[in-house]
Amino acid sequence: MKSLENALHRVVGYFSPLCKKMFSFLHVLGLYFNPEPPTCPAEVFCIRLSKEMEMKRLLGAIFGVILSAILSGALPARAENYTIRGDMGAEIRYELRERITGGTGVRETTLSVVIPESFKSPTFRQEVRDVDLSFVPRPDEQQKTEDGRGNRIITAAWNGSPAFIDVRLTVNAINTTGLETIETTAPFPPGAVTGDIRDYLRATEQVQSDHPQIRALAGDLTRGGATQFDAVQRLISWVVDHVSYVNPPLNYDALYSLESGKGNCQNFSHLSAALLRAVGIPVRIVNGMTLNRPFDVPWQQGMMTFKMGQGRHSWIEVWFPDLGWVPFDPQNSELFVSSRFIRIEVGVDNNETKNDGLLRWTQTRNAVLKPRLQETLSADFLKDQISLRGNREAYGPRNLLLCPSVRASFQPLAIKPLPPPPVFTEAEKRAFLYELPFVYGNLEFPEDVDFAFPRVTLSAGGDAFEMRRNFLVETAEYVTTNLTQYAQVVILQKPLRLDKVGLALHNFGGGGWLWVDLFADRDGKPGPLIGASVLVNIEEISTRPGYRWVDFDFSRENPILMPGAYWIALGFSGSPVVNWFYTYGKPVGPVHGTRYKGVFARDWSGALNYEFNYRLSGRTMK
Known part of the structure; x- marks a missing residue:
């Protein structure tokens, strides 16, 4: 958690002395990161579930003020x-x-x-x-x-x-x-x-x-x-x-x-x-x-x-x-x-x-x-x-x-070159009415398939039948490990009032809580934290065979996301055993848009050749 605090200091210092005063004010209120050492392996990289969650939501408000400066650049070709x-x-x-x-x-x-x-x-x-x-x-x-x-x-x-x-x-x-x-x-x-x-x-x-x-x-x-x-x-x-x-x-x-x-x-x-x-x-x-x-x-x-x-x-x-x-x-x-x-x-x-x-x-x-x-x-x-x-x-x-x-x-x-994302003035943003339902992401995956028995029976004529080899392969990453963190980029071309983030997951068991963290982009990698979803108890997720959407609720905050790049990552506490399904290649995002790092590393220097299946839902402007 200390690294997040240090990162906040660097970002705040870069943007304005005013933000520094805001940060100091939060310390006066007692809303700071817990400096105690972690007591379980998951806490090494999972945010604690009390003051830290409040802190993440307050940080979202701060970073919302400066996001337009972070995300105003064009997406490079x-x-x-x-x-x-x-x-x-x-x-x-x-x-x-x-x-x-x-x-x-x-x-x-x-x-x-x-x-x-x-x-x-x-x-x-x-x-x-x-x-x-x-x-x-x-x-x-x-x-x-x-x-x-x-x-x-x-x-x-x-x-x-x-x-x-x-x-x-x-x-x-x-x-x-x-x-x-x-x-x-x-x-x-x-x-x-x-x-x-x-x-x-x-x-x-x-x-x-x-x-x-x-x-x-x-x-x-x-x-x-x-x-x-x-x-x-x-x-x-x-x-x-x-x-x-x-x-x-x-x-x-x-x-x-x-x-x-x-x-x-x-x-x-x-x-x-x-x-x-x-x-x-x-x-x-x-x-x-x-x-x-x-x-x-x-x-x-x-x-x-x-x-x-x-x-x-x-x-x-x-x-x-x-x-x-x-x-x-x-x-x-x-x-x-x-x-x-x-x-x-x-x-x-x-x-x-x-x-x-x-x-x-x-x-x-x-x-x-x-x-x-x-x-x-x-x-x-x-x-x-x-x-x-x-x-x-x-x-x-x-x-x-x-x-x-x-x-x-x-x-x-x-x-x-790719066209840059649209940029809006503050007056235009205040006038937006978020009324149109909006769903975006890497949406297609074999939902509810039992990969142990993927074959189908074909008629070969009369009373003859056959089963051929099947190319339906389980492509998924074990993402609740205490060794590695994973993040997926999301590139929006429209403003979005975010309600939910869905991930294609399979629950193998264990105990604990899951949530989704939402980050701004910094130089093509996860940057400042914007906010976090409501927690989901792992016991509420089915363990039956197959992968399916698990939605994480952002409706309490409803962050407004302007066009640009963002990152989503699955956070957890306890000992859940969860896989996140992925698709070969990059059906939606850029080549380096799926990142990973060791839990003690600061830089998301690793990139993966696949794209996790995810969806963002909410409302956009007319």
Whole structure:
């Protein structure tokens, strides 16, 4: 708490002697921060629940006077293309468990598993060792095949439906990501391709590379390009800037992604593949797993931390005639993926790459209970070495895109400045009538989903059914830790009289209280405290599976927020165990708009590659 008092002194001293007198007056009234040492770990960074809460509300009134000076500057335009150098190396003990619970009236049950293969590219290598696959009970029939894409498929079948079927696949994967300078002279337009590679140019139901809208956009974006890297960079940059991550979307194909501007990893992959194939560049779809072990990339202004959910993921590989197949994750990286990726299956689209974890069965028509499948992924990092460095470039895209250094001719993407937030005079502010309901934030997430059983049953015709692998992954951060604090930026373009702040949370239990702190922005990081919500008892939040909105009430204060940047952070006391759901990328805010720091640190120097799900509700002016 002393650090907050010191911060207040610095801000007050900067703005005016009058504010210093106001601060002294508050001390005379006895409304000051408690100087006693904390008696429990949570109090290290949680504001006490008596005088300190009163103090925060009074500070909100003080800072309201000076907020216009803090927030009157324009939001800067930022190019977010980062050149990444260095390497990653990991030895991973990967284990996938699947449990099938039997249904009624089932005549035959079949499960297919794809065995991960070793893979080598200029930037990413996966060496697979010590593969072990077991079934309990033993299948009545087991078959090993290899499809036309080189995927090794094990198919196991059981007569009827055992009460439980337990499947366990373990693999040792040695993954290496090397990010040295890549040199490519592949021309654009590309030359003719032959053999099996030609198949990765064709249009499919999910990759509509022959659709007029997709062909026109791809042609416009690549016009004048002299190298294949130039064309690829332009197309991937467009996808990064024009598609926001949403899971689950209504559809997964490229055309839906283009028209809606939203989707999950399948949509990013299908749209990128469609645009690239439309201009003659072969692309294949990759299915695999991502692991939730984070890694850090230092850059000029701090640390960027990257983290994926633990579960199934889709990305792409692009064919260069002088490089071969090179991996891209079109959500945020080109020419590489990190050592946290487990590559399993490839094909022309995700309808084709469906074999891993595919459960099929035949069942009598009057059967009531269908089989269920629960999938559990774990990974032990036996070794993990990271040495990376990022450098922000002066060209686009606007959203985050990581790339190794490339020696090739390309046209840098210019980024237009963002318009500054509107600025109002004091007379205009006093005349505002806050009458229109207003809701803003990163609003879309899979609400009330039980991530233990995310799959749905599909009819395969007649009395045949199937369950395919699902890309619905739990992406959430444990935010009630005594080690790290998290904050999310909110950028308003309209004045707002704030009533509530909602966070997408799951309560795992424990005891204590939660609240939301609201901060002003200072140089792109949380700054002075504006106010705090009413407290919420953790026992009032459901512990049933899934994430849902938890609203924190600001109606007692109703702070008036002018256009600009603000920060919200979850505060707590006691020992609650709470996760806050996040979305890959930045659907709403800027790249560095999700911050973290150690509880004893002053500077919010760490930035995260995702965006927490939040909503602000209240009223705005007509």
